[in-house]
Amino acid sequence: MRRHPEAKGELPISALAEEIDTATDEGEPIRAVVAVAANPVLSAPDGDRLDKALGSLDFMVSVDPYLNETSRHAHVVLPPPPPAQSPHHDFAFNTLAVRNQVRYTRPAVPLEPGRMAETEILARLVLAASGGHGADPAAVDAMVIDRTLGKAVGEPHSPVHGRDPKALAALLTGENGPERRLDMMLRLGPYGDGFGADPDGLTLQKLLAHPHGIDLGPLRPRLPQPLRTRSGKVELLPDPIAADLPRLRAALDERPGGLVLVGRRHLRSNNSWLHNVPALTGGSNRCTLHLHPEDAERLGVRDGEPVRVKGAGGEVTAPAEVTDAVRRGVVSLPHGWGHDRPGTRTRHAATDPGANVNQLLDGGLLDPLSGNAVLNGFPVEVAPLTATAAESAGL
Known part of the structure; x- marks a missing residue:
């Protein structure tokens, strides 16, 4: 078993599958999981392995409003109330705000008798x-x-x-x-x-x-009060990063010469959560492969036609979207898609499932400092599909 580093007491999601399906002399594998608003079968690398691992658990609980690609393995699914029945105070996204503000709203609609708030769950x-x-x-x-x-x-x-x-x-x-x-x-x-x-x-x-x-x-400065470093200062070059610089310099000389893939987000899409909401899908919120016009011409790819994308972990198919929004040598596929697994109850998302970009990874390419999977800048091969292959892929 690989020894992944911890960050703030947490292990990277790339370790979950092997922690479930691999026994070692140091201890038993994980046999129970609690998942809260998480869909790692689509958001983690090598989702096929994690999918099988979750299916082998002795017990799993999911706190989720959907029976999705991950929660379908749960023995108990605990759906939280909808937003209208939930209070809201923005903790996470206020850290990204460009101006200081604060707001709290109580539920607009009361809970039905016997239904639990998410906080109680x-x-x-x-x-x-x-x-x-x-x-x-x-x-x-x-x-x-x-x-x-x-x-x-x-x-x-x-x-x-x-x-x-x-x-x-x-x-x-x-x-x-x-x-x-x-x-x-x-x-x-x-x-x-x-x-x-x-x-x-x-x-x-x-x-x-x-x-x-x-x-x-x-926004206003708060330093040094929030600092929790041992030195009490902003550590611009801590020892672990400094020690990793030689590897980084060597990596710059080993960059792949072909195409590299990067992810992207859509304005109306948040991971895999919103693809089952009809009003938020369609238009620009689609799972397409962006590639530069010169690369498209060189590869014989036409705008709107299906292409095959192959990585170290497998291959997916997606419609091509030729655009100069990406550089030559770079292709882009959004994450959070791939709603074509059986046993889910996301009917609208399944009508346009898209491709799971993380299935292109085998889970072995990791950042040595954090243990997180390398999700951007990895080499891929792209080729147009034949008419027969596209038809069998449902494109």
């Missing part, structure tokens, strides 16, 4: 995995609040340094545990009220009073 899974099955899911929120405040009062840069965590917890507001956790994070954040230290700062109640959001102004 996840809390119950945490309890089940930690031996607390049957306990009140609110205990998970209470534990997170207790630990976070306990850490915050010991942090010299924190606005609550030296205060009593239990007294701070008693100040939190919200209708439930997740809202109390949000109130805590807002108050401890760079724009928060610091539990009274800045009366004009953010709290959950302030967000609820501004349902359309609050403009916090342009």
Whole structure:
């Protein structure tokens, strides 16, 4: 078994299949998996191997609204409520914002009696995995609040340094545990009220009073407070990267001379999630192979006609889209497609399944520092399909 490096306590998805289907002297393989909004059969390299590995598990749980290429292997599928019945605060994408703003919205439509919110589903899974099955899911929120405040009062840069965590917890507001956790994070954040230290700062109640959001102004520097490096500085060239530079220099001299493939995203497509929504498919949101006009002429490929793309892990077919949006020697195929496996319930996505670009990889080409699969810039061969081959491929 390959020894993949960990990053923030996590192993790369490229390790999952071998962790399931390979036994070693060091321990037993993985026999149970919990997947949350994940479809690695399409998003990971060598999805065929992972597909078979998931099918061999003793137990699998998926938290997913769809029975897709991955969740079809689950013994239990726990569908979360739709967006109209779910609260929303943007954690992930605010890190990519070009201006500081904040907004929180409660569910527009109440849950039906007996239906669980997604936060409760996840809390119950945490309890089940930690031996607390049957306990009140609110205990998970209470534990997170207790630990976070306990850490915050010991942090010299924190606005609550030296205060009593239990007294701070008693100040939190919200209708439930997740809202109390949000109130805590807002108050401890760079724009928060610091539990009274800045009366004009953010709290959950302030967000609820501004349902359309609050403009916090342009981005502003925060260094060095967020740094968590051992040196307390921005480490531009840490030792692991410096040690890998000779390999990088050698790789520049070994670049393939033929075509290389890069991925791409569509404006109305997010991984494999949105292909089952009719309003978001069609138009430019299609699975086509972009290639430069000069490469198309050299290969005898015509715009709109099917082509075969072959990589180290296998081959796929897709319609050609001749465009000067890519450079000569580069072709591009979007990721997240390949909705043609049996046993799913994504009827609209299956009408135009597209090609799974990650099946072109064999899973062996990895970045040595992170262990992640190399998903861009790998060599491929492209050739037009014959009429008979295109017909048999359904193109």
